Amino acid sequence: MAFRTARNLAYFSNYIRNYSTNGPLVNVTVNEKSGFATATLQRPSVNSLNLELLTEISHTLQQLEKNKCRGLILTSASNKVFSAGLDLFELHKPNADKIKQMWSTLQEVWIKLYGSSYPTVAVVNGHAPAGGCMLALSCEYRVMLNNFIIGLNEAQIGFSAPMWLIDGMRNTIGSRQAEFALTAGTLFKTEEALKIGLVDEVAQSKEEAIEKAEKFLNKFAKIPPHARSMTKAALRGANIQALVRNKDEEVRSYVDFVTDSQFQDSLGEFIELNLKQKLSK
Numbered sequence: 001m002a003f004r005t006a007r008n009l010a011y012f013s014n015y016i017r018n019y020s021t022n023g024p025l026v027n028v029t030v031n032e033k034s035g036f037a038t039a040t041l042q043r044p045s046v047n048s049l050n051l052e053l054l055t056e057i058s059h060t061l062q063q064l065e066k067n068k069c070r071g072l073i074l075t076s077a078s079n080k081v082f083s084a085g086l087d088l089f090e091l092h093k094p095n096a097d098k099i100k101q102m103w104s105t106l107q108e109v110w111i112k113l114y115g116s117s118y119p120t121v122a123v124v125n126g127h128a129p130a131g132g133c134m135l136a137l138s139c140e141y142r143v144m145l146n147n148f149i150i151g152l153n154e155a156q157i158g159f160s161a162p163m164w165l166i167d168g169m170r171n172t173i174g175s176r177q178a179e180f181a182l183t184a185g186t187l188f189k190t191e192e193a194l195k196i197g198l199v200d201e202v203a204q205s206k207e208e209a210i211e212k213a214e215k216f217l218n219k220f221a222k223i224p225p226h227a228r229s230m231t232k233a234a235l236r237g238a239n240i241q242a243l244v245r246n247k248d249e250e251v252r253s254y255v256d257f258v259t260d261s262q263f264q265d266s267l268g269e270f271i272e273l274n275l276k277q278k279l280s281k
């Protein structure tokens with residue numbers, strides 16, 4: 001049964017309503033004519049990825065897959081920030097169990113979005129550093145608005161992006177550009193990102209970006225969905241399998257790394273220098 005039917009749509013809306021305790025952090029709408037879903041991240045103020053938002057994204061992706069979504073547009077409710085990446089305040093002086101769940105859910109989001117059977121586009125209508133860039137990279141196509149930044153700046157904060165994300169970057173912009181970008185932790189302006197292929201198109205407004213996203217999704221209208229998804233799985237499967245094999249070990253390394261006092265000190269400094277909000281003592 002296709003996701004676009006009114007019955008499935010109602011089921012999905014109820015699911016989202018029931019799932020969220022404080023109102024949905026991801027708003028999902030479906031264009032009944034095209035069958036394309038738009039998932040809008042709406043965790044104020046910068047869609048930083050805490051456990052609750054990551055869990056909701058993960059459940060949304062699961063429902064879209066289950067309901068045979070015809071295409072997904074991922075975007076932000078903010079007109080300044082697509083996503084600021086992992087919630088740095090939650091990584092600071094953390095509860096080890098919570099950050100274990102956080103990293104594991106982040107991995108799930110990558111597996112579900114990078115490996116989705118349906119086509120995906122990120123409408124990057126704001127800044128997209130680190131985990132924000134990760135969400136955009138998981139999609140098949142990126143349309144970005146002008147005057148924002150995007151990139152994997154992990155090296156600047158004192159760590160390396162995980163292997164699956166490095167591979168995702170490499171698959172998108174090629175090995176040489178990926179090496180330059182990742183070792184320097186570069187954040188690219190929209191036009192620079194277009195030049196190196198980190199984004200596919202630039203738009204002047206969100207409306208124009210959505211039109212471009214729909215145009216991309218419509219390219220697959222006449223391609224048998226199973227042929228399309230088998231081909232995507234063949235191209236992306238090795239990345240996902242490698243992560244699945246390594247999942248638990250990576251979570252352990254991540255928890256060790258993040259709870260280490262050296263990392264905590266440099267994270268504290270980064271927050272003090274870069275984020276307006278001051279640490280709660």
Ligand SMILES: CCCCCCCCCCCC/C=C/CC(=O)SCCNC(=O)CCNC(=O)[C@H](O)C(C)(C)COP(=O)(O)OP(=O)(O)OC[C@H]1O[C@@H](n2cnc3c(N)ncnc32)[C@H](O)[C@@H]1OP(=O)(O)O
Pocket residue numbers: 045046048080081083084085086087088089127129130131132153154157159160161162163250253254257274275276277278
């Ligand atoms: C073998 C395998 C091993 C595997 C393990 C290896 C170890 C790996 C360790 C991995 C660690 C985790 C990896 C993480 C990847 C990440 O995603 S880290 C997050 C990186 N994010 C950033 O660097 C972004 C920082 N923010 C900004 O640059 C800017 O805020 C912005 C460009 C996004 C927006 O700028 P602007 O519009 O000027 O807004 P601001 O006033 O700066 O911010 C508004 C508001 O938001 C708060 N905020 C911003 N970013 C975050 C964030 N990431 N987390 C939480 N909160 C954030 C900011 O404090 C402001 O709050 P107030 O309004 O002042 O209250």
